[in-house]
Amino acid sequence: LPGEDAIMIPKTDDGRVLFAVPWHNKVVVGTTDTPLDEHSLEPMAKEEEIEFILKTAQKYLAKKPTRADVRSVFAGLRPLAAPKEGDTKTKEISRSHKLIVSESGLITITGGKWTTFRKMGEDTIDKAEEVAGMERRKSTSESLKVHGFEESTDYNDPLYFYGSDRDAIMEMAKENSSLKEKLHPDHEHIAAEVIWAARNEMARTVEDFLARRIRILFLDARVAMDMAETVAELMAGELGYDEEWISHQIKEFTTLANRYVLQEYTPKALETINSN
Structure with a gap:
């Protein structure tokens, strides 16, 4: 587009x-x-x-x-709070969330969607205060600045989505030139991002990084598989893992990532592992 x-x-x-x-x-x-x-x-x-x-x-x-x-195909499961009456076709059911309080006081939230997560949390806390008879306090989450907040964003910067953490990542790359190396020739992600994710974002597997940190699995699954070897080696060095862990991570991630492509793909790293 x-x-x-x-x-x-x-x-x-x-x-x-x-x-x-x-x-x-x-x-x-x-x-x-x-x-x-x-x-x-x-x-x-x-x-x-x-x-x-x-x-x-x-x-x-x-x-x-x-x-x-098609570079990647992914699907998810969505919980829907079914109406008591009326149309039960899934496409007609509201995506709004519902709060249910049991006789024991257990609060259950069901339905909802990612884009309303903040409101879901606010409503749940408000209900908890009500059920527990606590002093009601107005939520501040609507204007709360999350980690990494910046007043302006340069979307031309490949690291823009790190927000204020970008400077720390670039400093790592400045101190160690090898961390400036790209993870893939066709993409701007660099090795420093892997180290940063392992040290500061609790990334512990190749999938953690490629799927849940830089999202490349959802953007181009084949590229993600090609990146897996380098990511595994960097994480192993940072976290103290051995060659067996690296091989296992490459195999495990390749199996997972092949669920996101329309035609099975075997990266060179896996061909090397299988030939040994």
Whole structure:
């Protein structure tokens, strides 16, 4: 997509809404809504969902996306607070959260979504104060500045999402020139980010870093697999792990990341491990 504007398709063939949102120089296209009876820690998109998204996006994007354009496919499970009456189709159920207080005073929150997490927390604490008979205090979370806050952001800086931590990461790279090395020739992430994540962000596995710190698994799963060896070696050096740990991490992450691609991929690092 040119620029930073997203596209919303308000009504698709089956009545669902489809989005195309620019994200870290890629475009995230979705979503689908499929009821499931079975649950998994790593849910996978169904083939019909992939085809639905591609087919619908082709109608609206100038460059019609094909399977070859897909860099990563990911899915998640969403808890929905079912209504007591009315339509029970998942696409019609409100994404709002509900608070339930049991006879014992246990507070349960259900439903909701990532984008309303702060309000969910505020409402839960307010309810806890009410149930416990505590003094009510007004929440300050709406204006609370989180770690890394800066008054302005330079989105052209590859490390902009670290906020105020960026300077500390660059200082590490300045003190040790090897930490300036890129993790992949086509991306701006550098070795210092791995060390920073292990020291300051509790990253303990390759997946921690590639999926939950720099998000590259969700942006380009093949690139993430190519990065795995370097990331594992850097983390092992920082955390005191051996070669066996490095090999295990590469194998484990490659297995996981292959769930995010449409065609199985074997990085060179894994080919070397398997040949030994």
